[in-house]
Amino acid sequence: xxxxxxxxxxxxxxxxxxxxxxxxxxxxxxxxxxxxxxxxxxxxxxxxxxxxxxxxxxxxxxxxxxxxxxxxxxxxxxxxxxxxxxxxxxxxxxxxxxxxxxxxxxxxxxxxxxxxxxxxxxxxxxxxxxxxxxxxxxxxxxxxxxxxxxxxxxxxxxxxxxxxxxxxxxxxxxxxxxxxxxxxxxxxxxxxxxxxxxxxxxxxxxxxxxxxxxxxxxxxxxxxxxxxxxxxxxxxxxxxxxxxxxxxxxxxxxxxxxxxxxxxxxxxxxxxxxxxxxxxxxxxxxxxxxxxxxxxxxxxxxxxxxxxxxxxxxxxxxxxxxxxxxxxxxxxxxxxxxxxxxxxxxxxxxxxxxxxxxxxxxxxxxxxxxxxxxxxxxxxxxxxxxxxxxxxxxxxxxxxxxxxxxxxxxxxxxxxxxxxxxxxxxxxxxxxxxxxxxxxxxxxxxxxxxxxxxxxxxxxxxxxxxxxxxxxxxxxxxxxxxxxxxxxxxxxxxxxxxxxxxxxxxxxxxxxxxxxxxxxxxxxxxxxxxxxxxxxxxxxxxxxxxxxxxxxxxxxxxxxxxxxxx
Amino acid sequence: xxxxxxxxxxxxxxxxxxxxxxxxxxxxxxxxxxxxxxxxxxxxxxxxxxxxxxxxxxxxxxxxxxxxxxxxxxxxxxxxxxxxxxxxxxxxxxxxxxxxxxxxxxxxxxxxxxxxxxxxxxxxxxx
Numbered sequence: 219x220x221x222x223x224x225x226x227x228x229x230x231x232x233x234x235x236x237x238x239x240x241x242x243x244x245x246x247x248x249x250x251x252x253x254x255x256x257x258x259x260x261x262x263x264x265x266x267x268x269x270x271x272x273x274x275x276x277x278x279x280x281x282x283x284x285x286x287x288x289x290x291x292x293x294x295x296x297x298x299x300x301x302x303x304x305x306x307x308x309x310x311x312x313x314x315x316x317x318x319x320x321x322x323x324x325x326x327x328x329x330x331x332x333x334x335x336x337x338x339x340x341x342x343x344x345x346x347x348x349x350x351x352x353x354x355x356x357x358x359x360x361x362x363x364x365x366x367x368x369x370x371x372x373x374x375x376x377x378x379x380x381x382x383x384x385x386x387x388x389x390x391x392x393x394x395x396x397x398x399x400x401x402x403x404x405x406x407x408x409x410x411x412x413x414x415x416x417x418x419x420x421x422x423x424x425x426x427x428x429x430x431x432x433x434x435x436x437x438x439x440x441x442x443x444x445x446x447x448x449x450x451x452x453x454x455x456x457x458x459x460x461x462x463x464x465x466x467x468x469x470x471x472x473x474x475x476x477x478x479x480x481x482x483x484x485x486x487x488x489x490x491x492x493x494x495x496x497x498x499x500x501x502x503x504x505x506x507x508x509x510x511x512x513x514x515x516x517x518x519x520x521x522x523x524x525x526x527x528x529x530x531x532x533x534x535x536x537x538x539x540x541x542x543x544x545x546x547x548x549x550x551x552x553x554x555x556x557x558x559x560x561x562x563x564x565x566x567x568x569x570x571x572x573x574x575x576x577x578x579x580x581x582x583x584x585x586x587x588x589x590x591x592x593x594x595x596x597x598x599x600x601x602x603x604x605x606x607x608x609x610x611x612x613x614x615x616x617x618x619x620x621x622x623x624x625x626x627x628x629x630x631x632x633x634x635x636x637x638x639x640x641x642x643x644x645x646x647x648x649x650x651x652x653x654x655x656x657x658x659x660x661x662x663x664x665x666x667x668x669x670x671x672x673x674x675x676x677x678x679x680x681x682x683x684x685x686x687x688x689x690x691x692x693x694x695x696x697x698x699x700x701x702x703x704x705x706x707x708x709x710x711x712x713x714x715x716x717x718x719x720x721x722x723x724x725x726x727x728x729x730x731x732x733x734x735x736x737x738x739x740x741x742x743x744x745x746x747x748x749x750x751x752x753x754x755x756x757x758x759x760x761x762x763x764x765x766x767x768x769x770x771x772x773x774x775x776x777x778x779x780x781x782x783x784x
Numbered sequence: 785x786x787x788x789x790x791x792x793x794x795x796x797x798x799x800x801x802x803x804x805x806x807x808x809x810x811x812x813x814x815x816x817x818x819x820x821x822x823x824x825x826x827x828x829x830x831x832x833x834x835x836x837x838x839x840x841x842x843x844x845x846x847x848x849x850x851x852x853x854x855x856x857x858x859x860x861x862x863x864x865x866x867x868x869x870x871x872x873x874x875x876x877x878x879x880x881x882x883x884x885x886x887x888x889x890x891x892x893x894x895x896x897x898x899x900x901x902x903x904x905x906x907x908x909x910x911x
Contacts, residue, residue: 224838224840225838227837227838228837228838229838230834230837231834231835231837231838234834234837235831235834235835238827238830238831238834239827239831241827242823242827245823246823249820249823265869265870266819266823266862266865266866267865267866267869267870268870
């Protein structure tokens with residue numbers, strides 16, 4: 219607010235001084251010019267008081283007339299001058315004020331101060347999202363669905379205007395500003411006690427790096443998630459201590475490789491990081507054999523590296539013949555049928571259309587499908603707006619970098635145990651993944667489950683902590699899997715990971731005993747999560763699932779029961 | 785030389801000198817205290833106040849505060865004058881004159897503080 223006030227004062231200097239001078243000159247004239255009485259005799263001029271009164275009502279165009287007595291001609295002449303002068307003075311002042319309010323710099327100062335006040339007032343934990351393009355947009359909608367709060371900083375005004383029109387559950391402060399500037403981050407609550415993390419999701423790796431650096435130096439306590447599309451920038455971010463670096467191309471490359479060599483664990487991965495509530499993708503797994511990659515950019519590089527490690531036979535189409543030493547490169551854009559034939563598409567097993575142009579990718583994929591209808595096609599979709607086109611084309615895999623980043627960030631934010639689980643799960647064989655998948659299908663259903671972690675502590679599991687404080691009390695994991703309404707029934711969820719003092723174990727069994735401080739990762743339906751929360755927080759529900767007793771909660775009732783027993 | 789500084793200094797000093805001019809002389813004698821001089825002091829003080837708008841520094845804030853005090857005192861003096869001359873019709877009796885002049889004396893003190901700050905600021909700059 220301070221800066222807005224000072225801007226107004228500073229801009230109003232000239233008009234205010236003009237007004238003061240006009241008033242002074244007008245009053246002075248009136249107290250010097252002699253009046254006249256009814257008989258034509260000169261009378262003394264107006265006093266200061268009357269002159270001020272006259273100028274006040276004349277300048278404000280109220281115009282009471284000639285007070286206290288009829289004017290002489292000389293006074294009338296001066297009154298005319300006064301009228302014109304004062305109208306000019308007021309007009310100038312009002313125009314200056316109006317110009318000030320339509321001034322961009324002023325509006326920005328106003329918006330910034332309003333934004334800062336809204337951020338200051340946030341009382342719940344929130345995330346600071348820098349960059350609200352496609353990725354940021356997806357992410358904030360997901361955060362909103364999960365009931366989390368966030369503050370948005372975005373460089374492009376149109377995006378912020380769109381955000382303001384959207385209907386979020388919570389108040390969402392947003393600001394048009396450059397997030398790579400430390401002042402902007404501070405304004406957006408970087409040092410706010412409730413700030414839980416910063417997400418650097420702008421389209422520019424440089425800006426993301428700048429944000430990571432600023433966060434590390436200005437508030438080292440909070441985590442920062444960075445999106446990076448270039449490997450060298452990712453390395454620099456890591457060097458500066460960014461907690462998580464999300465590179466959509468690397469993530470997809472690894473997933474594709476995983477899909478080739480371990481389809482079950484790939485499906486498990488895809489299932490767990492998917493958007494809760496959507497159906498699981500049906501379809502074939504990527505085949506082994508001859509693969510054609512169109513476009514050897516950041517995406518192509520990552521895919522080629524991973525597929526080559528899987529021992530695939532790879533050929534490339536790229537406008538630059540020297541792009542990839544060691545591989546067979548056909549020069550072309552991929553749209554030409556001749557290039558597709560030359561690279562061996564009719565005999566190939568798979569094709570990746572991975573240029574940074576959506577229309578190119580679609581035409582490459584369409585041409586390849588004509589040549590070889592059984593081809594496994596992976597297309598890269600760069601822009602969210604083209605979603606309908608890609609859906610209509612229906613490739614075997616559609617890669618949307620913005621979705622990959624959003625999902626990865628969301629998983630990191632909401633379930634910090636999930637990345638650990640996925641890392642451990644990757645090391646298991648495919649048999650293990652198949653059996654876990656089968657168990658999850660049986661217990662949860664076909665829909666993509668929600669993942670959540672539970673920590674046995676006073677905040678998230680008050681009843682469980684109280685129970686464990688009793689001597690000899692034990693809390694088997696199975697207690698958290700039973701329905702608090704009917705303990706014979708199972709909740710629709712599966713425990714995935716158990717962490718105690720840094721030790722991690724995959725898929726804990728029901729008879730494992732829990733201790734305070736343990737963390738468990740579950741996957742299941744939203745309803746199961748809510749019921750489990752009831753068990754953890756409500757002593758009666760916990761007592762019921764553990765012992766089968768319908769507990770009496772009231773003090774009086776409890777006393778009566780014990781009195782009867784005695 | 786900075787023209788802004790010249791104008792700024794000019795108005796602050798002029799406000800103090802005009803105020804002083806009105807203030808000097810026998811406190812109860814209206815012939816020593818002309819109302820034109822009070823008018824000039826008020827106008828120049830108001831301009832000096834507006835010139836001090838928008839400075840975000842600590843010194844700027846004190847500057848503005850002293851000017852506001854001087855304005856308040858001078859406007860009060862003008863109010864007392866107008867009340868006595870036009871509303872009660874009492875005229876400039878020695879007691880009324882004394883209260884008008886003593887109010888302007890308060891304003892003079894504020895203006896002197898303002899001058900002192902101006903000088904201190906200039907000495908601090910040493911340019």
